[in-house]
Amino acid sequence: MSEVPMTRYKSLKHMPSTRLLGTGTPMCAGCGGLGALHEIYDILGEKTVFVNAAGCMTLMSVYPFTPFRGSWLYTAMASAPAGAQGIRDALDILIEKKRISKAEDLQVVVLTGDGSAYGMGLSATSGTMERDLDYLYICYDNEGYGNTGQQFSAATPHAAKTSTSMGPRGFSGFKKDLFAIWAAHKPAYVATVIGSEPVDLARKIEKAMQMKGPRMIIALSPCPTGWDYDPKETVEIGKLAVKTGVWPLKEYINGEIIHTKIPRQRQPVEEYLKLQGRFKHLFEPQRNETLISKLQNKIDTYWENIES
Template sequence: MATASRFRTLKDMPKEDYLTPGNTMCAGCGGILAFRIFHKVLGPNVAWVNAAGCMTITMSYPLSPLKSNWLYTAFASAPAGAQGLRDALDVLIAKGKLPASEDMKVVVVTGDGAAYDIGFQSTAGAIDRRLDFYYLCYDNEAYGNTGFQMSSSTPYGSASKTTPPTAAFPLGNTHRKKDLFDNWRSQGAAYVATLSNSHGVDFMKKVEKGESVGGPKLYIAFAACPTGWGYDPKDSVELEKLAVQTGVWPLKEAVDGVVRHTLVPRSLAPVSQYLRAQERFEHLFEPIERKEAIAAIQGSVNAYWKQAEAQEGFEVKVPEETSS
């Protein structure tokens, strides 16, 4: 029988913080907020394994705001670092040199550059070996710390440093965002979930659920990025909420490959509301409105939810595929 969650409202969020006030992340960064909540739920016994990204600079010795452990690895190899750490902890416990009560949760934390692109091979190996670890990807949909270059998480129609809108490519990026959730799920990961800072109880329950699941666990946290996306930093959580309300960022989980949406909006708001709020999509509206591109984005969101509807038996009202 499933045990009741200790998280029913936001007031149940643990008070203990594992980041000291002040750090070098940008104001309003959704990534560091997700990291902070994730750590609160996991508690103090955590060993983070990091590959290059915005957080790498923030956690650098001797100026780190982090109260727990941090292992920096090369860009492509964070899951290999996690394997070494997990093995070392297991050996120390087996030899009686570390009490089992002081065991640590091994957690890879990276941006989408490492999670979707550069670290993909090492990640596939760790999933295949059934390594018992967490993987937290703060997904800001580009290479944020080097100036917002396109990654394979960058959505269709987004401007980035390497996909600026030009006369030849007026839409900016024309690739579709890679489906990392389904990639891990199809490789047999034990648990896969999406998170949003705007839905804190859903967030905490999913991290809590991972505590009882052995094996590879992926969490993809939607990480609003005021610097790269172009909006007022105070609006980060509202923008993340809008991504959920428009269906752009579905909240879901997969346990042993079986997918369940943890929040089903009855009626989706038009994606144009979400796009208009960010400078990275400004060229879809100015100097002329790119109606076909906006309709194509709405169409792909609608198709996603219609497929989920058919698979899970819920009902979602979707907007028309025209720009508003």
């Protein structure tokens, strides 16, 4: 896109100070996903209906409690985007047939974890993109099946220890490139965000809200429980994910991929790794230079391609 729309969110001081998302949710203390969600919700506003899939955030609303000032529907692990399809279509029909006024319309927002987004729900997501469904998808990516105790998922990074990759080398697979998979569908918008970069996040949500069609957001969500670190480190780890180049902040619009924040002096990846218990085996009892440099090389290769 040649013309970047003007943003209300020039810096932190321009960020909303309202807090739409209610307190009292059962999410873990220091949840990076909840952090990203409340930032997103403040931008989106309450005229939204969240369509949720099985994951940590299923428990956001446990009878009779809900943190949402807007609406919510729990579906199932594989089909939240299909639920969004049903609601979007029904609202369109009701407005077209003049059974409700335009003022009653809602933004339809899918909210799933990485387990659903990267795996079981991918087919349903692909379907909505091929049908050009007008909706927003938010994946809170904590890199594992968090709600069941952090087993590895298709979003788990190489070498991470999870409850199903407890061995000395951790997870043998590699994190799936969901951004590329989504972008290959040529939807209206794809972006990566993280709660620790609220201005970047706000601008992207703001931009997405001005568009029609499928708008897809992946929020890396540092997870004190699953990644094994002190909850107070959530924002610091998030910032390091960006500074070390582990989590590139980028967006896809009109066939182009734009990096919204390029870490010019990238910090070594181990600065990010060593804060997390899930990578402890890379440093103790002795340093696993092979694995650490393997991870560093992957990041370097990625950014060399971007910077060149």
